[in-house]
Amino acid sequence: MTSGRTRGRLAGAAAAVAVLTGTVLTGCATDPDVADPPAELVVAAGESSGVYYRYGLGLADAFGAELPDTAVTAAVTSGSVDNIERLATGDAAVAFALADTAAEAAAGTGPFDAPVSLRAIARLYTNAVHVVVAAGSPAQRVSDLAGQRVSVGAPGSGTEVTALRLLAVAGVSGDRAVRTQRLGVQESAGELAAGRLDAFFWSGGLPTDGVQDLVDSTPVRLLPTDDLLVGMRADHGEYVVEQTIRASVYGLPADVPGIGVPNLLLVRADMPDDLAETLTAALFAAQPDLVGAHPAARHLDQRSAITTAPVPLHPGAAAYYRAAKPGVSGG
Numbered sequence: 001m002t003s004g005r006t007r008g009r010l011a012g013a014a015a016a017v018a019v020l021t022g023t024v025l026t027g028c029a030t031d032p033d034v035a036d037p038p039a040e041l042v043v044a045a046g047e048s049s050g051v052y053y054r055y056g057l058g059l060a061d062a063f064g065a066e067l068p069d070t071a072v073t074a075a076v077t078s079g080s081v082d083n084i085e086r087l088a089t090g091d092a093a094v095a096f097a098l099a100d101t102a103a104e105a106a107a108g109t110g111p112f113d114a115p116v117s118l119r120a121i122a123r124l125y126t127n128a129v130h131v132v133v134a135a136g137s138p139a140q141r142v143s144d145l146a147g148q149r150v151s152v153g154a155p156g157s158g159t160e161v162t163a164l165r166l167l168a169v170a171g172v173s174g175d176r177a178v179r180t181q182r183l184g185v186q187e188s189a190g191e192l193a194a195g196r197l198d199a200f201f202w203s204g205g206l207p208t209d210g211v212q213d214l215v216d217s218t219p220v221r222l223l224p225t226d227d228l229l230v231g232m233r234a235d236h237g238e239y240v241v242e243q244t245i246r247a248s249v250y251g252l253p254a255d256v257p258g259i260g261v262p263n264l265l266l267v268r269a270d271m272p273d274d275l276a277e278t279l280t281a282a283l284f285a286a287q288p289d290l291v292g293a294h295p296a297a298r299h300l301d302q303r304s305a306i307t308t309a310p311v312p313l314h315p316g317a318a319a320y321y322r323a324a325k326p327g328v329s330g331g
Contacts, residue, residue, distance in 0.1 A: 034278050037067045044083035044092035045074045047154065049186045049213075051205030051296050052079065052096045052263075055124070058293030059094070059265075062286030066278060078184070080158030081111050087268055088116045094279065098127060098158035098203065099239040099262045100165070103310040110161060117269040119314035121280045123307050125299035126260040128243045129162060130202040130211055132192060135219035139199065142166055142225060146176035151191065151200035154184040162261060163201035169231035185210035193218040203261060205296035206249045215250045222250075226257035239309055264308055276316025284324070 043060050046052025056074035064072035075092060077083055083095035084105045097105075104110035106118055133139050139148070145167070152167070153159030160182065172178055178199075183191060188200035189210050202211060214220055222245060232240040243260025247253065265283070267276055283290075283300070290297035306313060306321050313321070 034067065034272075034274050037070045038093070038275070039070065041067065041070050041072045041094065042086070042092040043072070043074045044077050044086045044095040046077055046079050046083070046096060047157075047184045047186065047210075048076050049184075049208070049210040050079075051208055051294050052077075054209075054294040055205070055290065055296060056096065058286070058290040058297070059283065061293075062282045062289065063094075063279060065286075066282040078154045078156035079160075081105075081161065082156035084112070084116055084118070084266065085156070087118065087266060093267065093271065094121075095266045096124075097264055097266050098162065099123075099264055099308075099310060100236055101158040101161050102264055102266060103237060103239075104161065106310060111156075118266050118311050119269045119271070119276070119317070120264045120266055120308035120311040121276055121314055121317040122265045122283060122300070122305040124263045124265055124305070125205055125296045126241060126243050126262050127158075127203045128206055128245050128260050129166065129225050129258055130204065130208070130245070131166075131199060131223040131225060131258075132189075132202065132211065132214065132220055133199045133223060134192065134195075135221050137198065137221065139223060141223060141227060142170040143172060145170075145178050145199055146172050148178055148198035149181065149196070150178040151181040151183040151188040151197055152178075153182065153188075153201055153203070155182050157184070157203075158261070159185075159201055159203040162203045165232065165236055166201070166225065166228055166259075169228050169235060189214040189218075192220065199223075205263070205294065206245065207295075212250055215252070222252065222256040222258075224257045225259050229259050232259060237310065262307075264311055266311065267314055269314070271314060271316070273314075273316035273319065276314040277320045278316075280317040280320040281324075284320075 043056045045056025060072045060074040080097040080101035086092035087095045105112045105116040108115035152163035185202045191197035245256040
């Protein structure tokens, strides 16, 4: 499951520390106003038709307003695995990632050859797992996808990590394995609409533009995944949660019960404390504008934001939460 690109990126992570401390993350460790701001700050976001990217554009604007001498950009990426790789090598300073992918990165398992030293500045919202099929498909559950043409998400995405786990828990492996394709949400939607794909997975905020466009143009259904919650939590941690996709989100005929995985906003452990504190403060100060970037930002809340398991809070972020909410632990 380990990609050559992941091996190459992580092998160069130690050399990138100099880049992080000298260019991308330059800053002093005491002044929360960042007396020596970085020249450049990259937010590793996601696919251009996904929630991460729209949210990331809003974050880039918020961070840029707080750090006027810093060039802040949001990068189009493949998603969680790709984003964490970019953190590891210094190609990004801030990254969106799913909690289950972050757990593998911290442990150096799955697509990661070595542990990545991560810290979180906030839990943002919960991704809903979408399993999309044509309206006329005989499949009613993930277990019915055996032998079918299924996209599990783009290479380097958190969707791929979650999808492969769901298929394994559903018993869709070995002789019952799907015919796997690895496509992003936009390409998956196009292939399903053209009849060249039987189903695709997507893990994203609600609503996701790529899914909404497909629902609006093509008769499709979303499969429930709630039957896999117990198995997923037993195998992959308590951060896998219930997450129903309400009928009103996409104009579906009924709610779709399923599972979700929290999204974290991550930084490297060696980010200066003052910079992490400033970014955390900017995140919350800009919430009204972030909601305009994507409705998922409505779920940003100081009390839930500190629950970043399996990644600990960055000390700078913890300092912000202590000041904003006296008595609330930053652990």
